[in-house]
Amino acid sequence: MTVADLARLKQQFIERYGGTEEGLRVYHAPGRVNLIGEHTDYNGGYVFPAALTFGTTMLARPRTDRTIGLASTNFPAAGRISLDGIAYDPADDWMNYPKGVVRELQAMGFDLGGGADILYCGEIPNGSGLSSSASIEVVTAFGLLELNGHKTDTVEIAKLAQRAENEFVGVKCGIMDQFAVANGRRNHAILLMCDTLEYELVPFDSGAYKLVIGNTNKRRELADSKYNERRGECEQAVRDLRRAFPDLELLGRLSVDEFRAHAHLIGSETVRRRAQHVVEEIDRVRQSVDVLRRGDLAAFGRLMNASHDSLRDLYEVTGRELDAMVDAARSVPGVLGSRMTGAGFGGCAVSLVHEDAVETFIREVGARYAEATGLKADFYVCSIGNGVERIE
Numbered sequence: 208m209t210v211a212d213l214a215r216l217k218q219q220f221i222e223r224y225g226g227t228e229e230g231l232r233v234y235h236a237p238g239r240v241n242l243i244g245e246h247t248d249y250n251g252g253y254v255f256p257a258a259l260t261f262g263t264t265m266l267a268r269p270r271t272d273r274t275i276g277l278a279s280t281n282f283p284a285a286g287r288i289s290l291d292g293i294a295y296d297p298a299d300d301w302m303n304y305p306k307g308v309v310r311e312l313q314a315m316g317f318d319l320g321g322g323a324d325i326l327y328c329g330e331i332p333n334g335s336g337l338s339s340s341a342s343i344e345v346v347t348a349f350g351l352l353e354l355n356g357h358k359t360d361t362v363e364i365a366k367l368a369q370r371a372e373n374e375f376v377g378v379k380c381g382i383m384d385q386f387a388v389a390n391g392r393r394n395h396a397i398l399l400m401c402d403t404l405e406y407e408l409v410p411f412d413s414g415a416y417k418l419v420i421g422n423t424n425k426r427r428e429l430a431d432s433k434y435n436e437r438r439g440e441c442e443q444a445v446r447d448l449r450r451a452f453p454d455l456e457l458l459g460r461l462s463v464d465e466f467r468a469h470a471h472l473i474g475s476e477t478v479r480r481r482a483q484h485v486v487e488e489i490d491r492v493r494q495s496v497d498v499l500r501r502g503d504l505a506a507f508g509r510l511m512n513a514s515h516d517s518l519r520d521l522y523e524v525t526g527r528e529l530d531a532m533v534d535a536a537r538s539v540p541g542v543l544g545s546r547m548t549g550a551g552f553g554g555c556a557v558s559l560v561h562e563d564a565v566e567t568f569i570r571e572v573g574a575r576y577a578e579a580t581g582l583k584a585d586f587y588v589c590s591i592g593n594g595v596e597r598i599e
Contacts, residue, residue, distance in 0.1 A: 208235070208264055208330075213598075216280070216328055220266045223278055223285075224324040230268045232354060236346035236595040237262035238330075238337040239387035240420060240557050241548045242396055242411075243514050244492040246522055248381030250441050251402035251457030252489035255496070256383055257411060258391020260592035261330040263342040267350045271321035275309060277302045279327040290322055295375055304340055305347040307375030311367045312351060320355045332422055332585070337548075337555060340376075341384035344368035349389070349595045361389040361594060362404060379435065391594035398496055402459060409496055411591055416504055416543060419560045419568060421536065422585040423576075425528040425553035433524060434550055437481060444482035447473040458485045484521035488514060508543025508559050515546035515556075524551030528580050532556045535575035539568045 208216075217228055237258040244254035270276075278285035284300045293310045295303055305325070312319060325347070331339040348364045365385040372378050372385075382401050390397060395408040441458055449455050451469040458466075466486040473479040491510050498506040515533050519525040525533075529547045533556050536545035541564025548557045560568045569586045576584045 208328075213264075216264065216266060216326070219280065220268070220324070220326045223326065224268070224276060226268070232267055232350070233598040234265045234267065234346050234350040234353070234595065235262060235598050236265075236342045236349065236388050237391060237592050238339065238342055239384060239391065240337060240418065240555075240589065241383065241387075242418075242557065243495050243511060243546070244488060245514065245518055245546075245548070245551075246437060246524065247459065247485055247489050247492070248383040248401040249379075249438055250459045250485045250489075252400075252459030252485065253492040254383045254399050254401060255396050255409075255492050256387035256391075256399070257396040257591045258387055258594050259337065260590045261587070262388070262592075263331065263339070263346050264328045264598075265346045265350050266326045266328075267323045267354055269320060269323055269354060274322045275305075275319075276324040277305055277327075278325070279329065281327070281329045281333070290319060295377075301343070303376050304343045304372070307371030308344050308347040308368060309351070310375060311371045312348060315367065317352065317357055318355060319351055323351065323354060325350075332424075337420070338384040338388055340372065340378075341368060341380075341388045344371055345385055345388045345595050350597075353597060362386075364595070365389040366404075379438070387594070389594050391592065393593050394591050396499075396591070398492070402457060409499060411499065412502070413504065413559065415562050416559050417562050417565055418589045418591075419558045419565060420548075420587045420589055421532050421556045421558065421572060421576075422587070423528040423532055423553055423555065423580075424582050424584060425526070425580075433552060437522065437524065440475075440478045440481045441485060443475070444473050444478050447478070448482075458482055459489055461486055463487060463490050480521040484517045488517060504559065505543055511544030511546045511557075511559065512537065518547055518551065522551075526552045528553055528576075528582065529556055531579040532572065532576050532584065533558075535572040535579070536560075536568070538575070539564060539571055542568065 239256045241256040273290040276287045331337050345368050352359050368385040369382050396411045399406040450472050533545045536558045541561035543559040545558035
């Protein structure tokens with residue numbers, strides 16, 4: 208966001224809430240892209256996300272009447288909530304995300320003072336799979352804590368933001384989105400073990416290659432229902448595999464060799480394929496870190512391709528639009544790898560594209576995708592940015 212953009216946003220804040228800029232603070236939380244490791248987070252495995260440079264900007268100014276004003280430049284819905292009576296209301300639409308965070312902060316014993324007026328401005332396309340909801344949750348938690356003089360522990364913020372989405376909004380997401388949004392670092396990806404939250408920042412030096420995110424503009428209507436279905440299938444695989452591993456709780460605990468030796472214990476062929484994807488995808492994350500440390504971007508691209516193929520054939524969460532985009536991307540010279548990112552059934556694909564080929568990539572992939580689906584794609588040439596922070 209430019210200085211001029213921020214000045215306009217401050218003016219919008221004052222037009223809505225009155226007063227002056229005195230006491231007004233600005234915060235930013237990024238979107239995230241998962242470079243590899245899809246549908247592994249809720250299975251206790253590794254993921255490899257990175258924060259983006261675009262996300263959600265939040266302007267906040269303290270109040271004294273124990274209310275919070277909620278408004279966004281992206282949605283018409285706006286309102287004011289009392290700190291003394293927060294409850295989920297479907298009519299509040301997007302506002303339930305920050306409301307859930309406020310309730311979680313209160314449950315943890317944080318004093319939120321007299322409340323605040325808040326204006327959000329999101330740069331993340333909704334339904335794209337780049338974590339717009341996690342971005343709103345994390346920036347809300349960070350901003351309200353900082354505004355009221357509390358410690359801003361970004362690991363704890365990620366955990367409370369996930370709880371808000373799970374328990375208040377009712378979406379049973381894993382921890383990856385909130386964790387990457389809260390803890391990202393410029394030019395680094397995060398090797399995260401979702402079960403234990405052990406993590407390592409891994410330098411991501413892409414040299415002459417750029418990350419290009421292609422938005423299918425196919426809303427992910429099936430994502431939530433299929434997400435819960437896949438999660439149930441993974442839980443069934445664990446129950447079947449307990450004949451060999453009585454204490455097994457998560458598929459992420461198994462090595463590839465252990466799984467292959469005992470896969471026959473899984474009664475359903477479909478469930479077996481789901482589990483195969485999870486175990487092999489976790490191994491691809493480990494391999495990705497190794498090849499990036501060696502500077503072997505071509506090998507990383509091949510792992511991206513293998514990830515998408517597994518998500519398409521074994522986990523069956525890609526869908527016609529994502530497959531069309533990835534197929535088109537792989538046909539362009541200068542592309543090392545391309546895969547879906549996010550829950551699937553629409554949303555985005557991420558490709559590793561040589562900088563000299565980016566314009567050709569956007570033109571040719573856009574044209575082929577439109578021909579195959581009748582939809583117009585949007586493309587974002589991305590850099591890896593910081594996690595949530597206050598903008599001085």
